[in-house]
Amino acid sequence: MKLGVFTVLFSDKKLEDMLDFVAAKGIEAVELGTGGYPGDAHCKVDELLADETKQREFLDKIGSRGLTISALSCHSNPLHPQKQISEEADALFNKTVLLAGKLGVAVVNTFSGCPGDHEEAKYPNWPIAPWPNDFQEILKWQWEEKIIPYWKEKAAFADQHQVKIGLELHGGFSVHTPATLLRLREACGPAIGANLDPSHLWWQGIDPVEAIKVLGREKAIHHFHAKDTIIDQPNMNRNGLTDMTSYTDMRNRAWYFRTVGFGHEPKVWADIISTLRLYGYDDVISIEHEDGLMSIEEGFTKAIQNLLPVIVKDSVGDMWWT
Known part of the structure; x- marks a missing residue:
């Protein structure tokens, strides 16, 4: 495994x-973000696509520092009912x-998007309950008319x-759980997996x-973000999880993001890392920082400090004891 970072943290x-x-x-x-919600501070997709020399220089800058690119990320809502937003x-x-293919980057990260509830909708509709039955009808329409056709093509x-x-x-x-990810993967093929x-x-x-076990059995984990969450149970009791x-x-708030190790103890993170390897993901652990109680640099540094003792880097080799 390798320790990585989502560089949107350092867009300045x-x-x-x-x-x-x-x-x-x-x-x-x-x-590296290429636009959308992450921005494109470190990867100007149009400039790079237009110039192979710039592509080589870009890769040289990264490789000369002993680094690789784990993914290009363009998180946004490609299914937004407002065409200007979805088309962009x-x-x-x-x-x-296209750029990932030219640079030899294996993964592009994004969101599945969320459509509206009919063709003339202006805003996304995220059904989260099976009743009243209207929600089931909306969900069926979204998956059959929008989600599956779009992602099958992509x-x-x-x-x-x-x-x-x-x-x-x-x-x-629309894709927010292992079950919804596997539903889309079954309909669209193994190019679809989880970040x-x-x-x-x-x-x-x-x-x-x-969740790693569920997705790992299907070889459906393509990338991994390292970020923590804390549950404030009294607020959860009051507000619920869809706070x-x-x-x-x-x-x-019922819950909020923390840097790695400040929401869950090291043993929990050790179990996560070990289960990733057990189920076939032995690639980059990409730190993402969205901790409202720490500066970017401090949160990033503490995430590294907390991950280094539990991350597994060496290959296993033969089980010499058997």
Whole structure:
């Protein structure tokens, strides 16, 4: 395994300065945003696609510091019912896949998106209950008319360019659980997999270790984010897990994100890392920082410190004791 970072944390730094900074911290891989929600501070997709010389220079800057690229990320909503939003997200996804193919990057991360509830809708509709029956009708329409057709086309496109799609399981989007990921994968093919982030599983009541087993059996984990979550049980009792309290109002939220090790103890993270390897994911652990109680640099540094003792780097070799 390699320790990586989602470099959106350091969007205020120039590419070279960011690479020097993370390499000095012991990072071995970078996940780069190409636009959408992560922005494109370190990876200008249009400039790179237009110039092969710039592509080589870009890779040289990364490789010369002993780093690799774990993924290109363009998180957005390509199924948004407002065409201006969905078309922009779709174009960005296509360009990101093309660039990943040219750079030899194996994975493009994004969200599944979430459609509206009919053709003339203006806003996404995220059904989360099976009754009243209207919600089931909305969900059926979304999957049959929007979600599966879109991602079937994108999976074929990614296959053409030897790229895998890592969909982050995130509330508010149609693919947000292992079950919804596997439903889409079954319909669209193995190019579809998870960018698995345990922080979004914990607040949904999903045990990340068990989720890794479910997805790992199907070889459906394409990338991994390292981020933690804490549950404030009194607030959870009041607000429930679909808490709409602002992220900035941390005292009153049912849950909020923490840096690795500040939501769950090291043994939990050791189990996560070990289960990833047990079920076939032996690649990059990409740190993502969204901790409202720590600065970016401190949260990033503490995530490294907490992951290094539990991350497994060496290959296993023969079981000499059997």
